[in-house]
Amino acid sequence: MTSKEAILSESAQIVKSALIERGLETPMLPNELSAEVRKDKIEHHMREILTLMSLDLSDDSLADTPRRIAKMYVDEIFSGLDYANFPKITVIENKMGFDEMVKVNDISLTSTCEHHLVTIDGVATVAYLPSKSIIGLSKINRIVRFFAQRPQVQERLTQQVLVALQALLGTQDVAVKMDAVHYCVKSRGVMDSTSSTTTTALGGKFKSNPATRAEFLSN
Numbered sequence: 001m002t003s004k005e006a007i008l009s010e011s012a013q014i015v016k017s018a019l020i021e022r023g024l025e026t027p028m029l030p031n032e033l034s035a036e037v038r039k040d041k042i043e044h045h046m047r048e049i050l051t052l053m054s055l056d057l058s059d060d061s062l063a064d065t066p067r068r069i070a071k072m073y074v075d076e077i078f079s080g081l082d083y084a085n086f087p088k089i090t091v092i093e094n095k096m097g098f099d100e101m102v103k104v105n106d107i108s109l110t111s112t113c114e115h116h117l118v119t120i121d122g123v124a125t126v127a128y129l130p131s132k133s134i135i136g137l138s139k140i141n142r143i144v145r146f147f148a149q150r151p152q153v154q155e156r157l158t159q160q161v162l163v164a165l166q167a168l169l170g171t172q173d174v175a176v177k178m179d180a181v182h183y184c185v186k187s188r189g190v191m192d193s194t195s196s197t198t199t200t201a202l203g204g205k206f207k208s209n210p211a212t213r214a215e216f217l218s219n
């Protein structure tokens with residue numbers, strides 16, 4: 001175990017191991033550089049890139065853009081590449097024996113397409129059938145956001161949220177649906193401004209029981 005892994009929360013370690021086991025981890029290389037060093041290096045390279053595009057970085061509007069991008073990548077839109085940023089998870093014992101579906105609708109989803117590094121904009125719906133544990137509701141939104149803050153393909157993002165919740169809740173009975181507009185389809189390339197993409201990842205009874213599946217997929 002590296003020193004960085006040693007400080008990861010228990011939840012982060014559980015989720016990371018589950019993704020690796022399922023072959024669903026984002027392709028990543030080990031990186032022991034601190035966030036500050038990474039920002040300095042990204043700033044340097046962004047300066048080169050923008051200069052190669054003929055932009056005059058001595059202009060007062062552009063001067064800080066390389067630093068802004070470096071901060072945005074490391075602290076914001078790609079912060080989910082670092083498990084040290086995995087949210088604090090509150091899981092409590094299901095003492096009330098709640099056994100019906102818990103479903104969180106229309107979770108805001110903003111991610112970045114890993115092929116073009118442009119925005120993916122949509123919503124997620126996440127449900128589970130409680131077993132021994134229930135999870136703090138906002139933690140579902142936070143888990144979606146954590147994995148969205150990586151370069152992504154929508155299929156992997158959907159499955160990562162599924163496996164993370166299955167691991168944390170100790171049940172296979174989890175379902176995730178995402179509906180999103182890809183700006184690599186809308187603002188460039190094929191320039192389609194009306195299509196959106198829906199992906200689902202279903203586990204346990206959501207996959208095997210048609211009524212449970214239908215209840216989740218309705219609305």
Ligand SMILES: Nc1nc2c(ncn2[C@@H]2O[C@H](COP(=O)(O)OP(=O)(O)OP(=O)(O)O)[C@@H](O)[C@H]2O)c(=O)[nH]1
Pocket residue numbers: 113114115152153154155182184185188189190
């Ligand atoms: N399956 C999947 N494909 C995606 C996602 N985001 C972007 N893509 C696609 O990734 C593909 C990359 O294809 P390439 O042919 O290598 O790239 P390109 O020349 O820029 O392709 P065009 O977008 O068709 O101009 C494109 O078809 C994108 O629409 C995603 O989340 N899931």
Ligand SMILES: [Zn+2]
Pocket residue numbers: 113114115116117118182184185
């Ligand atoms: Zn793309």
